[in-house]
Amino acid sequence: MKVLIVGGGGREHALAWKCAAAPRVSEVLVAPGNAGTASEPKVRNVEVAAQDIAGLTQLASAERVDLTIIGPEGPLVAGVVDAFLARGLACFGPRQAASQLEGSKAFAKEFLQRHGIPTARSRTFTRERFDAAWVRSQRAPLVVKASGLAAGKGVVIAESTDAAVSAAQGMFAGQFGAAGRGGAGRGVPGGRRGKLHRDGGWRAHPAARHLPGPQRLRDGDHGP
Numbered sequence: 571m572k573v574l575i576v577g578g579g580g581r582e583h584a585l586a587w588k589c590a591a592a593p594r595v596s597e598v599l600v601a602p603g604n605a606g607t608a609s610e611p612k613v614r615n616v617e618v619a620a621q622d623i624a625g626l627t628q629l630a631s632a633e634r635v636d637l638t639i640i641g642p643e644g645p646l647v648a649g650v651v652d653a654f655l656a657r658g659l660a661c662f663g664p665r666q667a668a669s670q671l672e673g674s675k676a677f678a679k680e681f682l683q684r685h686g687i688p689t690a691r692s693r694t695f696t697r698e699r700f701d702a703a704w705v706r707s708q709r710a711p712l713v714v715k716a717s718g719l720a721a722g723k724g725v726v727i728a729e730s731t732d733a734a735v736s737a738a739q740g741m742f743a744g745q746f747g748a749a750g751r752g753g754a755g756r757g758v759p760g761g762r763r764g765k766l767h768r769d770g771g772w773r774a775h776p777a778a779r780h781l782p783g784p785q786r787l788r789d790g791d792h793g794p
Contacts, residue, residue: 577641647673697742706731
């Protein structure tokens with residue numbers, strides 16, 4: 571069988587390597603792939619961007635791909651699985667509706683609260699409805715998250731409420747691109763909203779130290 575891996579990072583390299591090791595797999599295509607995947611036996615990079623949904627479906631059809639595996643969150647949120655299934659192409663990954671749980675931290679928090687799934691306290695804000703006074707009334711540290719996809723970068727652990735306010739305002743101003751301008755999630759600014767969480771997010775939450783994430787950059791937890 572022929573497998574297509576969508577993406578160009580280390581995760582996709584690992585997927586391609588493991589798929590290629592299967593005796594029943596004749597070839598693995600990676601779109602767009604990277605230098606690592608280019609050196610793997612039975613693996614071939616293809617110059618189609620991970621966000622090019624039309625190009626990916628055309629590639630899968632032309633190459634008679636038996637199974638496509640989606641690595642990055644961006645194409646999933648954009649509906650790549652729905653597009654493949656609509657053309658009768660086998661594709662592994664959540665549909666666009668389910669991908670909202672990853673694509674919007676605000677949506678994920680609301681989902682958890684609606685279904686009674688334990689989660690940290692938080693509030694979600696838009697730029698227009700940001701309540702700095704409420705943030706300053708909370709106990710630090712606070713985690714501020716961009717609600718949208720930010721490639722793992724849209725989180726700030728604020729050691730003071732003033733720092734949390736500044737982080738939120740920076741996200742609304744475009745620090746993390748579109749991810750921080752619209753939606754908010756737990757203790758984090760996000761999308762066109764922001765949320766601060768105690769444990770992490772751009773909703774405002776007091777941070778829970780016993781949780782494993784989010785983690786700071788740099789040795790000794792000195793980064794943002």
